[in-house]
Amino acid sequence: MSKTNGKAQEIARTYVEAIANRDVDTILSISAEDIVCTSPIGQTAGLERFRAFHDGFAQMITNLTILAVYGDDEQAVVVYDAETHPVPHAVTAELIKVKDGKLAVTNVIYDATPFAAYMTTVQPH
Template sequence: MNNTNGKALDIARSYVNAIANKDVEMILSISAEDVVCTSPIGQTKGIERFRAFHDGFARMITNLTVLAVYGDDEQAVVVYDAETHPVPHSIIAELIKVKDGKLACTNVIYDATPFASYMATVQPH
């Protein structure tokens, strides 16, 4: 992977900055209509489910620090430290693939254990 330029790298930078700024509309504007997101909580398909995924994450974030962004024209990797209401620090990596100039899929990698522990303490509405 070339870490200095490329379409996927540019999209990855825009994507992770939009996550940090809780700018869900920006995330959607660079994503394909049939975007696929796979994470420890499951897989979402389509722009509306991707919106719901990022709306929920944006509500949880208190701070996000970008640690690394590498990529080329077809794929990129972003790594960031997410400070959230339920978990003080979670290191997250995402493998992003781009097709036709849009974010086509992302594989989100993190330790879900602390989030599961938190969810066990939350009372259902």
Template structure:
């Protein structure tokens, strides 16, 4: 493994889901992934697909703001535009094991999405 193996995998995952290729992104996810999300704990690839797939599907554009990592850990900071929220900044920490994302922590501000659901400006 290279010194940036985790970063390489995390970037490939990000580029796939943000580029409209969610199935390709899922190839980089471990079957027993543990995802810590603002909505709660998501365990297993199928549960993760059900959680992340709808968000990936509504993303209109993304921009990667920063990416850091080593052999095991990676951190990505990005912005996503959706039909409901024109600017949704987020961050993800990835732990890589056996060439796949074994653990993921997603951090984002839910308030703009809650306000959009209520028909209010952020």
């Protein structure tokens, strides 16, 4: 993967900026109908489930700082620090793959341990 600008890098930057702005509509507008997202909490497939994933994440974010975006025409990597209500800092990386000019696959990589620890403190409804 090169560090030069490419289509995947452009989409990745738009994607991570939309996450930072909690702009789920923009995220969906650049995503393929059959988008696949894999993270430590499981895999989602399709726009509706991807929307639900990002709607939930958007509610948790208090601040997001973009640390890096690298890519070429086919894939990109974004790294960001997400400050959330449950966890003050979660450094996250996403490997993004683009197909036919749309975000097709994202593999979210982060340490879920602090989130699991937080969940032990939450009272069930």
